[in-house]
Amino acid sequence: MSFLPEHFLPHKELGSRAKLLRHSSILSYIFFIGALIFTTHLISYNFPNVLGFASNISAADLLKYTNEARAKNGEKPLVLNSELSSAAYNKARDMFKDDYWAHVSPSGKEPWDFIVGSGYDYMYAGENLARDFNNSSSVVEAWLNSPSHRDNILSANYNDIGFAVVNGVLDGRETTLVVQMFGRSRNPEYKASITPSAEVSPQVLVQTNAVQGEEAGKVLPAVDMFSVSRGVSLSLGLFLALLLMLDFWYVKSQGIIRISGNTLAHILFLVLALIGVWYANVGVVL
Numbered sequence: 227m228s229f230l231p232e233h234f235l236p237h238k239e240l241g242s243r244a245k246l247l248r249h250s251s252i253l254s255y256i257f258f259i260g261a262l263i264f265t266t267h268l269i270s271y272n273f274p275n276v277l278g279f280a281s282n283i284s285a286a287d288l289l290k291y292t293n294e295a296r297a298k299n300g301e302k303p304l305v306l307n308s309e310l311s312s313a314a315y316n317k318a319r320d321m322f323k324d325d326y327w328a329h330v331s332p333s334g335k336e337p338w339d340f341i342v343g344s345g346y347d348y349m350y351a352g353e354n355l356a357r358d359f360n361n362s363s364s365v366v367e368a369w370l371n372s373p374s375h376r377d378n379i380l381s382a383n384y385n386d387i388g389f390a391v392v393n394g395v396l397d398g399r400e401t402t403l404v405v406q407m408f409g410r411s412r413n414p415e416y417k418a419s420i421t422p423s424a425e426v427s428p429q430v431l432v433q434t435n436a437v438q439g440e441e442a443g444k445v446l447p448a449v450d451m452f453s454v455s456r457g458v459s460l461s462l463g464l465f466l467a468l469l470l471m472l473d474f475w476y477v478k479s480q481g482i483i484r485i486s487g488n489t490l491a492h493i494l495f496l497v498l499a500l501i502g503v504w505y506a507n508v509g510v511v512l
Contacts, residue, residue, distance in 0.1 A: 234469065235476050247469050255462060262458055281402040285311070285389035287362035288406065292379055292387065295370055299380050307409065310388025313337075313344035314405035317353070321403060322394035327512065329353060341407060350383040352408040358401050359509035365404050368511045375511055384408040 233245045245251060285306075293303040317340045320331060330336050337353040354375045359365045369375035378384075390405040 291366035304387035307386040309344040309346040310407040313340040314390035314407045318390045318392040318403045348409045349412045350410040352378040354406040355512040356404040
């Protein structure tokens with residue numbers, strides 16, 4: 227029997243699945259995924275400059291997407307404010323330092339404490355948080371899909387905004403924390419630091435260098451481990467889906483009566499593949 231029918235097509239006489247869909251092959255795929263996850267974590271731990279967590283999130287893009295959402299809903303654009311950005315950065319640093327993920331710190335420190343501590347005297351204030359995202363658009367999209375976060379973004383009570391994008395280790399894993407602070411000053415004469423259309427400079431956005439790591443000079447990994455996991459999981463999932471489609475078509479077209487199959491093994495593989503894809507793309511807002 228040639229390679230193609232033997233490995234990709236069901237056995238017509240025996241009614242068995244193609245070799246690449248049999249139990250032993252499925253177990254090999256599962257073992258491969260497990261080995262890949264273990265290897266990527268091992269490499270990222272020992273060689274963080276080669277393989278690790280990396281994201282492409284910037285305050286400039288976050289401001290752009292936030293104000294685009296406000297414009298679509300008839301709201302005025304928010305003005306980037308250095309004091310709110312400083313408050314957001316200090317909040318992100320505090321979460322990494324005390325290893326927590328919440329609006330209120332374990333010591334009872336609230337978002338407003340960071341805002342007041344930065345020198346911003348607010349009439350209204352709000353905070354959105356996000357973690358484990360890879361790009362700016364997905365962060366803002368996740369916020370807009372959450373009613374409470376969407377209310378903050380579209381609220382007419384705010385006219386100022388600040389951002390922090392900081393890399394670090396939280397709950398024992400590398401991640402990027404994004405903090406979005408909103409405010410309206412009590413002082414009617416208060417002038418915001420930057421107009422919405424102005425250039426975003428590293429001097430005003432104190433968190434800009436933190437995108438490259440919490441410590442100055444830290445080098446981003448050459449390869450993003452989550453992108454690797456996502457790519458492999460999607461590739462294997464697509465490969466299996468195509469095999470199953472081919473199997474279904476061939477059985478129907480040839481009138482093959484199948485006595486038994488490995489349905490449970492296939493379902494297990496699909497679940498593991500989906501978990502791999504989800505884990506690679508997971509992002510949480512608070």
